[in-house]
Amino acid sequence: MAVKIFFPTSCSAAENGLLIGRWMADHRSAVILAVLHFPFIPGNVKCYLAQLQQSTGLNLSVLGTWSYWKAEKDEKMQTFFDDLSSIFNHQPWLRIVRDTSSKFWDCNIERSGSEDQEEVILLYCDQRKLMLSELHFVTEKSEIASVFNTVAKSRPLFSLDKYDEGPVKLTHWQSDGMEASIIVELAKHVSFPLCTFLSLFASLLTNFFSARILSGKPLSFLWSKLSTCEQLGKRLEHLRLVTSTERAKDHTQFMRKSNTFVSLLLDMVLGVLLISWLYRENRIGQLANILLPVADRVALELQELLQWLMGAPAGLKMNKALDEVLGRFFMYHIHLWISYIRLMSPFIESILWYIGLSACLGLSLALSILSDIIALLTFHIYCFYVYGAR
Incomplete structure (x- = not known):
């Protein structure tokens, strides 16, 4: 008769130790409940198991040893396991060995009371699902019910x-703590509806931005010139890919989805770090106070440069009438720009505050908004280039 070992999936990556569980002699099967790790005192282990037997009413004991070899096998550890089998003299004694170099596990039974070598059937089970099921209330004395x-x-x-x-x-299954197990379960139950909602939301936004009303010349021109709009389009595409409920068709598509998810997560983490830095010690107010003197300094430098060009730069004789017209024209643009900056100065801190808040959607989005603002603030320099070229 084959011996069945019900092994929990939560212990498949555990370190070397002892197998704690229950041996059901009537069914010739063993239920592994946990892996006990080194170091330990055998007397304390026996006392702990005795307390568990009183509280649970089950005959729990040390059923054998568990070995997980991530590198080469240790002969000293093998000898130590042999000594443990003499201290915890349970019959039968199980030896389960997992080696990373092989896909198969090695399961042996010692002191089984049978001269023939018994066949071992290793069955994986999820302890969480067993706990949440209703089958443990069944009074039938079958193997599964036990x-x-x-x-x-x-x-x-x-x-x-x-x-x-x-x-x-x-x-x-709860070795990381009961709170961690509850969080994992909540995440599993929430992940599917959340992904469905985000995918639907991303699809609606994509369809809205691709509508004919927004594909006209003014809006389409702004969409193509503003880096924030381009970044939002890419983020919507990435969000649809990550939150898609369809399974990946091949390994390449799976890796693409994984890389996109990691990039989104890293982008949001960096954005949160930027927010924590900006909103600490009133750094946004400090940046707003620095911006106006910097703008005045840039305007002063431009005015001095224009006055130098309106004269005789480097001793060159230029067209004085043309220099005067272009110089005054550019000086007027600088005056308008400074007036615009001074008009916006009471709102600069609020604008920077909202830019920093947008970093919660990702660092790249905040940088895109900052890039567009810098482009708008330096639009007069682009005008100088256009006027000078024509």
């Missing part, structure tokens, strides 16, 4: 996580 009943009654075992300073250290 497995569900064993996991359901082992709540005291699962209440001990890695943050508790107890006599033993365990790995199970």
Whole structure:
């Protein structure tokens, strides 16, 4: 008769240790509940298991050893495992070995009481789903019902996580803490409707921006010239790709979606860091106070340059009438620009505040808005270039 081992998926990446669980002799099967890690004192382990037996009413014991070799096998550890089998003399004694160099696990049974080598069937199970199911209330004494009943009654075992300073250290489905498990479950339940909503929202925005009303000459021209609009278009495309509920057709599409998700996440993290830096110690107010003196300094330098060009630059004799006309024309533009900056000075801090707030959508979006604002503030220089070229 084959021996069945119900192994939890949460322990598949656990470090080396002992297998804690229940042996069901009637069904020739073992239910692994947790992996107990080194270092430990055998006496403390036996006392802990005795307390669990009193609180759960289950015959819990050390069923064997678990080995997870990420590199070469350690012969000393193998000898230590052999010594443990003599301390915890459970019959049968299980040895489960996982090696990263192989896809298959090695499962052996010792002291089984049978002369023939028994076949082992390793069954993966999700302890969380077993806990949430209703099958552990079934009174039928079948093998599956016993497995569900064993996991359901082992709540005291699962209440001990890695943050508790107890006599033993365990790995199970709640070893990261009950709060972490609840957050993971909430994320799993919320992820699908959230992705569906975001995908629908991105599709609606894309259809809105591609409408005929917005494809006219003025709006289409602004859309092509403003880097913020281009960045929003790319972000909508990336959002539709990431939140798509369709499965990736091949590995290339999966990697593309993963890379896009990582880039979006990194962009938002950098944006949040920028927000935390800007809104600390009133740095936005300091930037707003610096902007006006800088604008005055730039205007003064431009005026001095124009006055120099209106005279005899480098001793060259220019067309004085043309120099006077162009110089005064450019000086008038500078005067308008300074007046515009002074008119906007009471609102500069608010504008910078909202620009910083937009960084929560990503650092690239905040930089795009800043680029457009700089382009608008220096529009007079572009006008100088156009007038001079013509």
